[in-house]
Amino acid sequence: MMNTVLIVLAILLVVIGVVGSVVPGLAGPPFSWAGLLLLHLTAGVDFTTLFLVSTAAVAVVITVMDYIVPSYFTKRHGGSKAGVRGCNIGLVISIVGLPFGPQGLLGVVFWPFAGALVGELIGGKEFHEALKAAWGAFLGFLTGTGLKLAYAIFAIVMVVKALF
Numbered sequence: 302m303m304n305t306v307l308i309v310l311a312i313l314l315v316v317i318g319v320v321g322s323v324v325p326g327l328a329g330p331p332f333s334w335a336g337l338l339l340l341h342l343t344a345g346v347d348f349t350t351l352f353l354v355s356t357a358a359v360a361v362v363i364t365v366m367d368y369i370v371p372s373y374f375t376k377r378h379g380g381s382k383a384g385v386r387g388c389n390i391g392l393v394i395s396i397v398g399l400p401f402g403p404q405g406l407l408g409v410v411f412w413p414f415a416g417a418l419v420g421e422l423i424g425g426k427e428f429h430e431a432l433k434a435a436w437g438a439f440l441g442f443l444t445g446t447g448l449k450l451a452y453a454i455f456a457i458v459m460v461v462k463a464l465f
Contacts, residue, residue, distance in 0.1 A: 304343045308464065311339040315456045322449035323409070324396060328367075329449045330360035333456035346463045356456075363448045370448075371441030378437025379430055380421060387420020388413045388438040414439040 314336030321329025334357055341348045375384050391412035417438035421431035 304345065307339050307343045311336040311343075311460060314339060315453065315460050318453040318456055319450070322453045323392070323446055328364050330363045330452045333453045334360040337456055337459060340460055340463055348459075348463075360452060363452050367445040367449060370445045371438060374441030374444065375417075375434060375438040378433050378440070379426075380417070380434030380437045381424050381426075383420040383424030384417040384431075384434045384438040385420070385441070387416035387418070387423070388435075388442050389416070390420070391416020392442065413442050417442075 314332050317327075318329045318331075318333030318336060321327035321332050323329075337348065337356060338353065340346045341353060371385050371388070372382075375381070375388075391414065392409070394416065395408040395412035414435055417435035418431055420438075421434045422428070424431075426434060
């Protein structure tokens with residue numbers, strides 16, 4: 302019975318890890334790692350200590366990088382915090398699915414870029430500067446999200462592999 306509960310919780314945590322890879326403010330990698338840890342606590346799965354420590358370290362590094370990378374790309378392209386905030390607001394719009402503009406996969410690409418552009422324009426940039434800065438914010442968003450998503454997919458693969 303306890304194994305079943307741990308397995309269900311592990312699966313739930315790695316799914317939350319995937320969601321947390323794209324939802325701002327929800328740290329996906331730690332959830333994914335917690336799922337791996339819970340799976341290790343079951344009777345049927347025995348990850349090595351090296352595996353658990355290294356995957357925990359990677360989760361921490363990716364989580365920290367997720368805060369650094371967007372700012373780095375934004376600043377490298379002449380952007381400001383307004384662009385990063387706009388990018389995050391655009392991502393929320395794409396997730397909530399407001400009844401206008403692109404939705405789905407196109408929305409996840411369009412809205413963060415559009416949000417960064419609007420954020421930079423509101424922050425006082427000229428259009429060409431705002432466009433360049435928005436591109437930087439968008440690249441930072443894609444890089445951070447890509448890293449988190451890669452880790453989440455890795456965790457899911459490890460869970461599936463361990464269970465089947």
